[in-house]
Amino acid sequence: MKITKLPDLEKIPVAMEGASGAWKQVPISRDHGSPMFSFRVFTLEPGGHTPFHGHDFEHLNYIIEGEGETVDAEGARKRVAQGDFVLVLPGEKHQYRNAGNGPFVFICAVPKEYE
Amino acid sequence: MKITKLPDLEKIPVAMEGASGAWKQVPISRDHGSPMFSFRVFTLEPGGHTPFHGHDFEHLNYIIEGEGETVDAEGARKRVAQGDFVLVLPGEKHQYRNAGNGPFVFICAVPKEYE
Numbered sequence: 001m002k003i004t005k006l007p008d009l010e011k012i013p014v015a016m017e018g019a020s021g022a023w024k025q026v027p028i029s030r031d032h033g034s035p036m037f038s039f040r041v042f043t044l045e046p047g048g049h050t051p052f053h054g055h056d057f058e059h060l061n062y063i064i065e066g067e068g069e070t071v072d073a074e075g076a077r078k079r080v081a082q083g084d085f086v087l088v089l090p091g092e093k094h095q096y097r098n099a100g101n102g103p104f105v106f107i108c109a110v111p112k113e114y115e
Numbered sequence: 116m117k118i119t120k121l122p123d124l125e126k127i128p129v130a131m132e133g134a135s136g137a138w139k140q141v142p143i144s145r146d147h148g149s150p151m152f153s154f155r156v157f158t159l160e161p162g163g164h165t166p167f168h169g170h171d172f173e174h175l176n177y178i179i180e181g182e183g184e185t186v187d188a189e190g191a192r193k194r195v196a197q198g199d200f201v202l203v204l205p206g207e208k209h210q211y212r213n214a215g216n217g218p219f220v221f222i223c224a225v226p227k228e229y230e
Contacts, residue, residue, distance in 0.1 A: 001185050002202040003193060003195060003199055006198050027200035028202050032202050033204055035172075035173050036226060058150050060152060070118065078118060083120065085120075085142035086119075087143045087148070087149055090150060094116055109152065
């Protein structure tokens with residue numbers, strides 16, 4: 001049982017085009033021997049967001065902290081907050097935006113081939 | 116983007132032999148179209164625990180709330196708390212125990228074939 005404490009992990013700036021004020025940590029991945037799936041954690045600063053994009057794999061998300069918005073393929077926004085789960089299907093365009101005054105932190109699980 | 120709020124989900128008692136004071140919710144699974152992986156949430160009451168067991172698939176865990184202990188294959192106990200991640204490899208015997216006075220709540224992600 002490999003235990004990882006989030007504050008011990010390096011925060012890497014997200015350099016993808018369309019991302020702003022976004023940081024990544026990777027508590028569970030193939031590098032730890034995970035057979036199929038990885039857990040990344042994204043932190044969005046106030047005003048920060050991920051890219052509005054789609055790809056051929058899914059996201060399984062859990063909101064750890066803060067207030068945010070999802071943006072769906074049609075551009076519709078929905079509020080999400082600590083305790084909410086989100087499933088983004090393969091091919092579905094999506095974005096996460098910080099909608100609060102503090103950090104917005106969420107788990108983004110993906111197949112290990114992607115991270 | 117399918118958003119699920121944890122309090123909206125039914126809590127199902129865990130009837131497995133060796134479990135005590137344990138409840139399950141399933142926010143993301145194959146029933147929602149997830150291609151590979153499912154997110155379940157377990158709530159252990161004070162004094163509650165999951166079975167001490169092993170199986171041929173992995174767990175990816177995140178502690179949402181409370182204070183608990185992991186028990187590894189050798190029976191060694193380690194404290195875990197809100198914000199910790201745990202990877203349980205296939206075949207590794209393991210158990211979760213509530214070690215606090217309130218609910219101990221954690222995500223347990225598994226391949227969709229299992230749930």
